[in-house]
Amino acid sequence: MSDSNGTTSKPMSDVNSTEPIEAVPVRHWGQLISGVIVSVIVIGILYAVATNKNIAWSVVAENLFGPTILSGLWVTISLTVLSMLIGIVLGIMLAVMRLSPNKVLQGVSAGYIWIFRGTPQLVQLLLWFNLALFFPRLGIGEFSIDTNTLISAFVAALLGLGLNEGAYMAEIVRAGILSVDHGQTEAAMALGMRRRKTMFTIVLPQAMRVIIPPMGNELITMLKMTSLVTVIAAPDLLNRAQTISVRNFYIFELLIVASIWYLVLTTIATFAQARLEKRFARGAAASGSMSKRVARNLKPGRVRSSAATVTSDVNVTMKDGAQS
């Protein structure tokens, strides 16, 4: 190498070396200052709550796993699950109606969604609870039943939450159905499949990929929405906490108990949802039967299979190309 190149050769070798760069990092003073301020505020609040003599933490501790609270927790969980199920079934029905060529079905579905999304959840709960005021007996002809017997607080809660959820699920399901390529429907029709069968065997299973992530969000929202049923005296978590505090006057403590449980439930649901989203974001490239895939997901130390799939695909293509 000549001398003139000698001057450039040094930085060149630096670039090629694997040594980390040693340089003075940029100081982000703004970040540092705002971080300190926020930390001081948060620590202050936590300290104030934790050391507040007026909060009886022992009451929180002894009620957290008390039988009354646990029974309320159970009601909250079952309310959430059952009203989600009602909402899903209803949502699929409404979405299919909305997309059907039948104008009457379309109209009914649109009207339902309009009413149930346009009125507050709380009002709907109260309406179901007070149904007996307008319809003292429900039934057809001689077969009728006292409304108050049929619609207990729990049933009213279920109706209020589930029917409302149906309207929201309908929009989610509709978006999912519309996301499936029309070619899928055409291919099914060309095979002689009827409309209903095409919807349930071809379109909806594929729409699930788009439907499931927002459905997780709905579940988490529903968990918290169930606390509204307290106003119609359904024995949910919040309602149970309040019945205790009415007796012992530890209002704030029992609200903390309820909050802790709500946090636990939403945290679990959030983790579950994150997993689901990851699964469904992987696209249609799912491999193996459903049971195999579930088993694979349950295995400890699971490895992302996408890389492996890609390489095996290439092998397959090459092998096949050689054949033909």
Next chain:
Amino acid sequence: MTHAMITATNVHKSFGHVEVLKGITLEVKQGEVFCLLGPSGSGKSTFLRCINHLERIDSGRLSVDGQLVGYKERDGKLYELNENEIADQRRDIGMVFQRFNLFAHMTALQNVMLAPVEVSGEQRKSARERALQLLDRVGLADQANKYPSQLSGGQQQRVAIARALAMRPKLMLFDEPTSALDPELVGEVLDVMRDLAQSGMTMVVVTHEIGFAREVGDNLVFMDGGVVVEQGHPREVLVNPQHVRTQAFLSKVL
């Protein structure tokens, strides 16, 4: 004597104000490979889709194997078929799409088995056996449990052909079956189609594969602007086109 599988008489079709088919009259005989050629927008794909009623014709008559497509005639009056009757009509007509349209959530085998089980009510076991035979016929027996996303375009299209054959159709429609494929994958699909033609299947093929049309085709129609410009045996039309538009098109394609 071979009888007519498809008879089209003065078929018209418009999308809104755009008239796509301006009076198509042609006849496809049983066992024949009938190629539809033409520039894009000439209406050839639309005509193909009319044959199994994926599109509804506005006027004229179109019948498959002596049966009107989408209508029934009683006492000199036409009655529109309901959805289920139309679905039943489509069973006998296989269709292969440009974009394959395999069911993405099912394996190759499940794709092929689906219609025999769900539409014809065939037993799962026998449907499965026949599906495996069909996959073997298109050279994909070893790919039966792969999902469409794990297959190459050529493999997907061959599965799509097997899927259509599973319904034992009397007529197969091909809508530009190789247009979405990488060049090196076109051959494997054309091979399968050639075998199918040799087995005596009636085939209507919309294609840009001039070589395939010349070699396998029994009849060729050149369409442009919604009308049949020229018709004849592929070797004659392709080698010695009579019409100016056919000549212009072929000079660009060949």
